[in-house]
Amino acid sequence: xxxxxxxxxxxxxxxxxxxxxxxxxxxxxxxxxxxxxxxxxxxxxxxxxxxxxxxxxxxxxxxxxxxxxxxxxxxxxxxxxxxxxxxxxxxxxxxxxxxxxxxxxxxxxxxxxxxxxxxxxxxxxxxxxxxxxxxxxxxxxxxxxxxxxxxxxxxxxxxxxxxxxxxxxxxxxxxxxxxxxxxxxxxxxxxxxxxxxxxxxxxxxxxxxxxxxxxxxxxxxxxxxxxxxxxxxxxxxxxxxxxxxxxxxxxxxxxxxxxxxxxxxxxxxxxxxxxxxxxxxxxxxxxxxxxxxxxxxxxxxxxxxxxxxxxxxxxxxxxxxxxxxxxxxxxxxxxxxxxxxxxxxxxxxxxxxxxxxxxxxxxxxxxxxxxxxxxxxxxxxxxxxxxxxxxxxxxxxxxxxxxxxxxxxxxxxxxxxxxxxxxxxxxxxxxxxxxxxxxxxxxxxxxxxxxxxxxxxxxxxxxxxxxxxxxxxxxxxxxxxxxxxxxxxxxxxxxxxxxxxxxxxxxxxxxxxxxxxxxxxxxxxxxxxxxxxxxxxxxxxxxxxxxxxxxxxxxxxxxxxxxxxxxxxxxxxxxxxxxxxxxxxxxxxxxxxxxxxxxxxxxxxxxxxxxxxxxxxxxxxxxxxxxxxxxxxxxxxxxxxxxxxxxxxxxxxxxxxx
Amino acid sequence: xxxxxxxxxxxxxxxxxxxxxxxxxxxxxxxxxxxxxxxxxxxxxxxxxxxxxxxxxxxxxxxxxxxxxxxxxxxxxxxxxxxxxxxxxxxxxxxxxxxxxxxxxxxxxxxxxxxxxxxxxxxxxxxxxxxxxxxxxxxxxxxxxxxxxxxxxxxxxxxxxxxxxxxxxxxxxxxxxxxxxxxxxxxxxxxxxxxxxxxxxxxxxxxxxxxxxxxxxxxxxxxxxxxxxxxxxxxxxxxxxxxxxxxxxxxxxxxxxxxxxxxxxxxxxxxxxxxxxxxxxxxxxxxxxxxxxxxxxxxxxxxxxxxx
Numbered sequence: 001x002x003x004x005x006x007x008x009x010x011x012x013x014x015x016x017x018x019x020x021x022x023x024x025x026x027x028x029x030x031x032x033x034x035x036x037x038x039x040x041x042x043x044x045x046x047x048x049x050x051x052x053x054x055x056x057x058x059x060x061x062x063x064x065x066x067x068x069x070x071x072x073x074x075x076x077x078x079x080x081x082x083x084x085x086x087x088x089x090x091x092x093x094x095x096x097x098x099x100x101x102x103x104x105x106x107x108x109x110x111x112x113x114x115x116x117x118x119x120x121x122x123x124x125x126x127x128x129x130x131x132x133x134x135x136x137x138x139x140x141x142x143x144x145x146x147x148x149x150x151x152x153x154x155x156x157x158x159x160x161x162x163x164x165x166x167x168x169x170x171x172x173x174x175x176x177x178x179x180x181x182x183x184x185x186x187x188x189x190x191x192x193x194x195x196x197x198x199x200x201x202x203x204x205x206x207x208x209x210x211x212x213x214x215x216x217x218x219x220x221x222x223x224x225x226x227x228x229x230x231x232x233x234x235x236x237x238x239x240x241x242x243x244x245x246x247x248x249x250x251x252x253x254x255x256x257x258x259x260x261x262x263x264x265x266x267x268x269x270x271x272x273x274x275x276x277x278x279x280x281x282x283x284x285x286x287x288x289x290x291x292x293x294x295x296x297x298x299x300x301x302x303x304x305x306x307x308x309x310x311x312x313x314x315x316x317x318x319x320x321x322x323x324x325x326x327x328x329x330x331x332x333x334x335x336x337x338x339x340x341x342x343x344x345x346x347x348x349x350x351x352x353x354x355x356x357x358x359x360x361x362x363x364x365x366x367x368x369x370x371x372x373x374x375x376x377x378x379x380x381x382x383x384x385x386x387x388x389x390x391x392x393x394x395x396x397x398x399x400x401x402x403x404x405x406x407x408x409x410x411x412x413x414x415x416x417x418x419x420x421x422x423x424x425x426x427x428x429x430x431x432x433x434x435x436x437x438x439x440x441x442x443x444x445x446x447x448x449x450x451x452x453x454x455x456x457x458x459x460x461x462x463x464x465x466x467x468x469x470x471x472x473x474x475x476x477x478x479x480x481x482x483x484x485x486x487x488x489x490x491x492x493x494x495x496x497x498x499x500x501x502x503x504x505x506x507x508x509x510x511x512x513x514x515x516x517x518x519x520x521x522x523x524x525x526x527x528x529x530x531x532x533x534x535x536x537x538x539x540x541x542x543x544x545x546x547x548x549x550x551x552x553x554x555x556x557x558x559x560x561x562x563x564x565x566x567x568x569x570x571x572x573x574x575x576x577x578x579x580x581x582x583x584x585x586x587x588x589x590x591x592x593x594x595x596x597x598x599x600x601x602x603x604x605x606x607x608x609x610x611x612x613x614x615x616x617x618x619x620x621x622x623x624x625x626x627x628x629x630x631x632x633x634x635x636x637x638x639x640x641x642x643x644x645x646x647x648x649x650x651x652x653x654x655x656x657x658x
Numbered sequence: 659x660x661x662x663x664x665x666x667x668x669x670x671x672x673x674x675x676x677x678x679x680x681x682x683x684x685x686x687x688x689x690x691x692x693x694x695x696x697x698x699x700x701x702x703x704x705x706x707x708x709x710x711x712x713x714x715x716x717x718x719x720x721x722x723x724x725x726x727x728x729x730x731x732x733x734x735x736x737x738x739x740x741x742x743x744x745x746x747x748x749x750x751x752x753x754x755x756x757x758x759x760x761x762x763x764x765x766x767x768x769x770x771x772x773x774x775x776x777x778x779x780x781x782x783x784x785x786x787x788x789x790x791x792x793x794x795x796x797x798x799x800x801x802x803x804x805x806x807x808x809x810x811x812x813x814x815x816x817x818x819x820x821x822x823x824x825x826x827x828x829x830x831x832x833x834x835x836x837x838x839x840x841x842x843x844x845x846x847x848x849x850x851x852x853x854x855x856x857x858x859x860x861x862x863x864x865x866x867x868x869x870x871x872x873x874x875x876x877x878x879x880x881x882x883x884x885x886x887x888x889x890x891x892x893x894x895x896x897x898x899x900x901x902x903x904x905x906x907x908x909x910x911x912x913x914x915x916x917x918x919x920x921x922x923x924x925x926x927x928x929x930x931x932x933x934x935x936x937x938x939x940x941x942x943x944x945x946x947x948x949x950x951x952x953x954x955x956x957x958x959x960x961x962x963x964x965x966x
Contacts, residue, residue: 374780377722385723388774397767398760410759411816418814425811426963432811433803433952436762440796443766447773447792456780457720518754522738526764530734534727537715537879544878545714548721551781551875554864565777565785573793577945 004053004076008084008131011046015039015124022113028106032116036099039120043095046127047088054078054085054495075133075197078502079265082341082495083130083258089481090250090348091123093474097356098243100470104363118152119243126251130258135184135194139177145255146173149248153240162239169236172222172229179219180259186212187266199266209267213274216263224256226315227285228609230308234292237304238368242359245300249307250352254344257314261337264322265503272326279319283434286312288581288609290441294448294571295582295605298368299358302449303351306394309438310347313409314340316435320412331415331510334500338511339408341496346393346401346485353390353478356471357383361453364465370567372460373453379465382472384454389479391446393486396439399523401485404492409435411514441574448570457561487523490516568603581608667741667751674740674897678889679703681896681926688930707886715878720780728775729876729883735768736887736894743897744819746918747826747904756816762802765850768887769795776872783864787871790941794868797948798850804955805843806898809835812962822901838958840902844928845951847895851888854933856944866938896925 018038025031053076098119102112125144132138150173153166186208187199201209222229233253237245264270289308296302317340324332360383361376362368377384393400413432417425485492493511501507553559575584583606591599683700690697717725741751742761752760769791776788809832810816813824825832849856852869864871873884900921905914939947 375720377724378720381723392767392770395766395770396763397770398764399767403763406763407756407759411756414756414810414814414816417811423963426959429803429808429811429959432807433800436799436803436807437796439763439766440799443770443773444792444796447770447777447788451774451777451788455720455722455724455774455778514756515754518752518757519760522752522760526734526738529737530727530730533730533733533883537726537730537883540711540879541715544712546878547714547716548719549716551718551720551779552783553781559781561780563782564780565782565789570777570785570789570792573789573941574796577793 004049004081005071005074007049008046008074008076011042011049012124012127014042014045015120015127016042018042019117019120022116028112029103032099032102032106032112035116035120036095039123040092040095043088043092043123047085047092050081050085050088053081054498055491057498072195072197073134073137074131076131077197078499079258079261080131082499083254083344084127085495086254086345086348087123087126087130087251089345090247090352090478091127093477094243094246094250094352094356095119095123096470096477097246097359097474100468101241101243101359101363103468115152115155115241115243118148119247121148122152122244122247122252126247126255129255133196135188135196135199138196139180139184142180142255143173143177145252146177149240149244149252152244153236153248155241155244156239159239165235165239168232172232176219176222179215179222183212183215183219183263186215196262196266201267206271210271210274212267213263213270216260216267217274217278220256220259220263221281222256223259224253224311224315225285225308226281226311227288227308228613230285230289230305230311231607231610231614233304233308234296234301234607237307237355238298238300242300242355242362245304246352246355246359249304249355250348253307253311254348257311257318257340257344260318261341261503264318264325268503269325269328270322272323275319275322275324275326277319278315278322279431282312282315282319283431284312285309285315286438287434287441290438290445291575291578291582292605292607294441294445295575295584297371297567299361299370299449299453300355300368302370302445303354303358306354306442306445307347307351309442310343310351310394313406313435313438314343314347316340316431317343317405317409317412320409320416323416325504327420329416329419330504330506330508332412332419333504334497334508334510335408335412335415337503338493338496338500339405339412341499342408342492343405345492345496346405346482349478349481349485350390350393350400350402353475353482354387354394356475356478357387357390360467360471360475364467365460365463367460370449370452373458374456374561374564375454375458375462376465377454380467383465383467383475384450386472386475386479387454388450389482391450393482395442395446397443399486399526400482401489402482404486404489404519406435406439407519408511408514415510444571444574448567452565452567452570456564459561459564459566488520490520568601572603575603575605582606583608583611663749664751666748667753670743670745670748671737671741671751673745674743674890674893675737678886678893679707681893681922682889684923684926685930685933688927689933692930692934703885703889707882710877710882710885711879713878715880717877717880718779718781718875721778721875724771724774724778725876725880728771728778729880729887731771732768732887733883735764736890738764740890740894742818743894744822744901745897746914747819747823747901750819753817753819758806758810758816758818758821761818762799765891766795766799772872772884775876779875781875783871783874786865787868787874790868791872794849794856794944794948797945797952798846801842801846801849801948801951801955804952804959805839805846808955808959808962809839818898822904825902826905835958835962836902838954840899842951842954842958843895843899843902845948847892847899848929848932849948851892851895853892853929855936855939856947858938861938896922896929900925 018035021035022031105112125141125148128141129145132141150170154162156162191198191200225233286309289305289312293302293305317336321333321336324336393402396402396406413428417428497511550557551559575582586603588601589599591597683703687697687700739761742757744750773788773792776784809821815821815824857868861867
């Protein structure tokens with residue numbers, strides 16, 4: 001027995017103390033080492049307690065207040081604990097990675113203290129967001145999370161692309177928080193309380209419920225990156241330092257999902273059309289997310305689009321859950337929400353693995369363009385193996401964890417078709433086909449990047465490839481998690497089931513009734529057969545001989561690195577199919593004559609949502625705003641005065657209102 | 659009973675593993691006869707496999723551990739898929755609620771590693787094959803769900819053997835549905851197993867190949883595993899195709915096995931016939947052909963849903 005609240009605060013204090021190290025210690029290396037040790041120690045303390053609380057719900061008490069903080073300001077229900085556990089599970093490897101990542105910058109002679117402070121601040125604020133119960137404090141920490149991520153993101157602020165990309169993230173966050181203000185204020189007016197756990201909507205007021213749902217979907221959906229609000233992800237991720245982008249993609253976008261779950265708890269049952277809206281939007285998000293990813297050549301941009309795809313998959317599960325709640329159907333809710341929640345964990349694990357991996361690659365090669373890479377497998381085989389593990393997991397193919405959550409979501413389709421009859425079998429079949437299509441595209445995409453980045457021979461100039469022990473530890477831990485959740489899903493299913501029963505109070509055993517033992521046995525069998533065959537062929541090679549030779553090249557033997565297939569040519573055929581929505585176009589000029597001069601080829605793709613909606617809309621907004629001409633349009637002091645006047649007006653109105 | 663089930667399952671798996679090369683040989687022999695050649699004996703695939711197994715393995719210099727891993731993973735995936743097959747409506751070795759998803763996805767794993775292994779060589783020949791395989795594969799799983807999956811959604815059964823049993827029990831109401839589904843499924847089988855008109859298994863020019871060019875640089879045991887997995891995969895799809903028409907009552911009896919064998923023979927005849935009379939489509943047109951199969955699936959389902 002231990003007190004969860006005390007453990008949580010102790011861990012938060014240790015983590016917060018780590019920020020002091022770079023402030024008071026002069027030497028960069030020493031400060032970084034001390035800070036990271038403290039941070040990881042704090043995270044592990046927190047993780048142990050939240051892990052025990054999630055997986056062994058009986059072993060803890062919530063405990064009373066700490067430091068005179070009112071106990072009701074914090075909420076340690078299963079949902080909060082689950083997200084806390086996910087956050088910390090990802091934060092530990094990311095923090096370990098951060099040490100060697102900062103080492104790289106220190107080697108370049110940069111001051112990394114600011115990056116560390118914002119990184120640690122981001123971790124701490126995120127852990128607070130998922131446990132806070134008071135709406136205003138929630139908003140404060142929500143803002144702290146977003147802003148520390150932003151400040152970390154602009155670490156290389158002298159670069160033009162960094163300034164541009166981070167600006168979208170900055171604006172997005174403020175739109176989100178503006179919508180959240182409205183959301184929470186309406187709820188506060190309804191209930192007179194500021195506690196999230198007290199928020200309710202009077203039953204029968206369907207107009208207000210719908211409005212609040214739309215607000216929550218817009219705000220949290222924008223944070224999560226649903227289409228058409230995904231525009232900030234492919235801009236912000238590539239320019240952020242890898243530690244920030246890993247956490248941004250692994251965890252911070254999941255805060256949107258967390259918010260949606262909280263909103264659902266407040267507003268349930270969802271109207272049917274909300275359920276369908278979520279399902280359809282998520283389906284579009286998933287399919288186009290992965291298709292846009294396929295057309296990218298920038299590794300981090302590509303991974304960012306994959307985050308969009310995975311948010312879509314999570315949303316599909318939530319959509320099924322919402323539809324289930326509209327029909328008061330328990331099994332659908334359990335499977336839909338369960339699949340979504342497990343995918344939150346899975347995606348957090350494999351996406352941070354992939355982003356951290358891309359950080360290692362970026363540091364070594366100094367480029368994010370996959371067309372210039374190749375042949376890494378011959379220099380760092382085990383690193384490639386780890387990255388490959390994450391790739392297999394994210395494709396949702398057996399035997400790793402991605403399959404498990406997608407399997408639950410597929411099951412929720414089957415359940416919906418069986419339970420609701422009518423036109424549902426058809427609709428659910430279309431959803432299943434959509435999800436299968438996403439899986440197929442993901443396979444195409446991840447074979448592309450793994451093949452182009454790692455296999456064959458190096459395309460650009462050859463550089464040494466160094467992976468530090470810390471990189472191996474952090475990537476290894478995450479890869480191991482992928483394997484464990486894949487082969488042995490039962491404890492994780494139990495944990496998710498526990499969370500779901502907090503969201504769907506009636507409860508049910510649909511998640512537990514899936515025969516998980518089969519999955520474990522089959523995956524083990526699969527690996528056993530594969531390993532056996534591998535060793536048999538190895539033995540046979542020894543017996544019957546083995547040698548290496550040049551690759552077949554129609555009788556020639558001048559196979560150069562530049563003759564290898566490139567990422568654009570690999571994906572060309574698939575992109576051609578969706579030329580219009582991808583904005584995919586090619587430019588080529590072939591040399592003519594017997595001795596042709598140089599020839600070239602390039603292919604480009606554009607994000608249609610971006611080009612047609614977001615950017616024109618933004619421009620229109622700017623021109624509209626600049627049409628309003630106030631005196632002193634160029635002097636910042638006038639603006640300060642305007643703000644002051646507005647505050648006074650608001651205060652007076654507010655004072656008279658009461 | 660449980661022991662009996664396991665026995666039946668093992669027997670089915672054994673059957674598939676044993677007769678997969680024979681089926682490939684059968685198709686090739688019939689194709690040769692239809693085009694007026696004598697052709698290789700039906701046992702030729704066995705000779706080939708035996709020969710490959712005992713040969714020296716040569717790998718490209720640029721190959722990595724992927725090239726060694728991929729044949730084994732391919733074979734393991736195909737074995738798992740094969741153990742879900744309801745041969746003669748017998749109880750498969752692996753059968754649980756939702757195994758239809760596992761079936762589709764485990765073949766995805768095989769494909770993933772096959773494509774990677776092809777790219778591992780670093781030659782543009784293999785790259786070409788891998789790119790084509792990847793782009794056709796994105797349609798494979800959707801078509802699979804439109805055919806076998808649609809029955810799962812309509813009957814409510816999610817295990818492959820249950821799905822086939824349920825349509826066998828109520829064949830009257832599903833007649834049209836089954837016929838159309840089986841046609842779509844045939845297209846799927848042709849695509850997945852790289853047969854005509856999607857891919858020409860006997861082509862001699864690297865530029866026109868899809869599957870064959872991916873294993874161009876493999877030899878010895880690696881090629882053995884690829885070839886053998888390919889044979890098994892073909893038989894898997896053919897067994898699933900025939901199972902649409904397999905009568906319920908005839909289980910693992912003498913009559914049942916005869917019907918089953920005749921069914922398989924018939925499908926091999928059709929496959930050889932199709933390969934004789936068609937030539938390979940242009941690569942550019944392939945998505946249309948595959949989308950056509952998907953479209954049949956959608957249409958079929960709409961009719962079924964609104965015609966109740």
